[in-house]
Amino acid sequence: xxxxxxxxxxxxxxxxxxxxxxxxxxxxxxxxxxxxxxxxxxxxxxxxxxxxxxxxxxxxxxxxxxxxxxxxxxxxxxxxxxxxxxxxxxxxxxxxxxxxxxxxxxxxxxxxxxxxxxxxxxxxxxxxxxxxxxxxxxxxxxxxxxxxxxxxxxxxxxxxxxxxxxxxxxxxxxxxxxxxxxxxxxxxx
Amino acid sequence: xxxxxxxxxxxxxxxxxxxxxxxxxxxxxxxxxxxxxxxxxxxxxxxxxxxxxxxxxxxxxxxxxxxxxxxxxxxxxxxxxxxxxxxxxxxxxxxxxxxxxxxxxxxxxxxxxxxxxxxxxxxxxxxxxxxxxxxxxxxxxxxxxxxxxxxxxxxxxxxxxxxxxxxxxxxxxxxxxxxxxxxxxxxxx
DNA sequence: CTACCATTAGTATCAGGTATTAATATTAGA
DNA sequence: TCTAATATTAATACCTGATACTAATGGTAG
Numbered sequence: 001x002x003x004x005x006x007x008x009x010x011x012x013x014x015x016x017x018x019x020x021x022x023x024x025x026x027x028x029x030x031x032x033x034x035x036x037x038x039x040x041x042x043x044x045x046x047x048x049x050x051x052x053x054x055x056x057x058x059x060x061x062x063x064x065x066x067x068x069x070x071x072x073x074x075x076x077x078x079x080x081x082x083x084x085x086x087x088x089x090x091x092x093x094x095x096x097x098x099x100x101x102x103x104x105x106x107x108x109x110x111x112x113x114x115x116x117x118x119x120x121x122x123x124x125x126x127x128x129x130x131x132x133x134x135x136x137x138x139x140x141x142x143x144x145x146x147x148x149x150x151x152x153x154x155x156x157x158x159x160x161x162x163x164x165x166x167x168x169x170x171x172x173x174x175x176x177x178x179x180x181x182x183x184x185x186x187x188x189x
Numbered sequence: 190x191x192x193x194x195x196x197x198x199x200x201x202x203x204x205x206x207x208x209x210x211x212x213x214x215x216x217x218x219x220x221x222x223x224x225x226x227x228x229x230x231x232x233x234x235x236x237x238x239x240x241x242x243x244x245x246x247x248x249x250x251x252x253x254x255x256x257x258x259x260x261x262x263x264x265x266x267x268x269x270x271x272x273x274x275x276x277x278x279x280x281x282x283x284x285x286x287x288x289x290x291x292x293x294x295x296x297x298x299x300x301x302x303x304x305x306x307x308x309x310x311x312x313x314x315x316x317x318x319x320x321x322x323x324x325x326x327x328x329x330x331x332x333x334x335x336x337x338x339x340x341x342x343x344x345x346x347x348x349x350x351x352x353x354x355x356x357x358x359x360x361x362x363x364x365x366x367x368x369x370x371x372x373x374x375x376x377x378x
Numbered sequence: 379c380t381a382c383c384a385t386t387a388g389t390a391t392c393a394g395g396t397a398t399t400a401a402t403a404t405t406a407g408a
Numbered sequence: 409t410c411t412a413a414t415a416t417t418a419a420t421a422c423c424t425g426a427t428a429c430t431a432a433t434g435g436t437a438g
Contacts, residue, residue: 130298136324
């Protein structure tokens, strides 16, 4: 791991990458890695406009706080604005930067899917539900600036099986539709 | 916002909730909220076993770091372990706590879907691809302890349309299959 | 009236910095 | 070769948001 004699420019490039990969590195650790003094690391950070450790951590924490809400541990992706248990429901999802492909700004499919799936689950009046089969069609691309309005409707129920249709509209145009078969798990298993 | 005279127990309950809702509150801000000294807040935190601000922020940051990697801005969900561009690919996903339903420990559908979708996209030898239609079957529930092995195969190509089958196995048993139609966006649009 | 607890005050110490000034290397150019 | 510019290191004062500890005060219940 000998990393002596790196010229300034190369060191700064490396520094950027290291911190991108691991924002939790202190100046001291960095000075060890590059075999320069802490002061040099701080000059480098100053020149590159990289904030101090605590700021970096805070940024990661704050930045991720929202995202996690969107698709993480939450049971619902999108905002549930209307629900009639066992019958229907509506949810709205406003895409954020991290949901789209960088180059095209098209919303990645699994966010659209996640909104629909979680709405389908929310609509079912049962403690736990699970997707059996989903039949999906994406009709048009959805962009960062669009707003996804998903409507779910329970079309049939047979025993612990529920058939739910979810249609997602963008600008009043249908952009996605999916048929979900949900299985209530209250009794079995 | 007068909040004087709260007895100790009530204050500590409130304190817990406040910090749960907003882990970014300093002791000073809390001492303002409850109209007690900073020392009292610190005694409370000590008794309740709540770590200091910086630790809390770090926890939020670290906790979410992994999750974001899993389904956030990354282009690939799961670990790509083999790929033959334009033909086939294999990816492995090890579920984490935040991917499952709390009560049943069953992996939420959209993670399974996301792994399959992103693998399908990765396999296509084109700069940008987009899902047209996905036909999906979930065969058995997948649990937190399972490991998802997804295999993608390009079965047909017609113009800028690619037909990709993705089969996900758990313990050598097929648990999910999906048919994706991808559209290369290099020329059109 | 006293024993106990909740609360507050004060001080020393810490990590991981900022900001500034100054002293040395090192290297490139004339 | 000497000089000027650039890079690096050192030293110091200060900041925030704490920990850890000791000690003083205030109320209240028995």
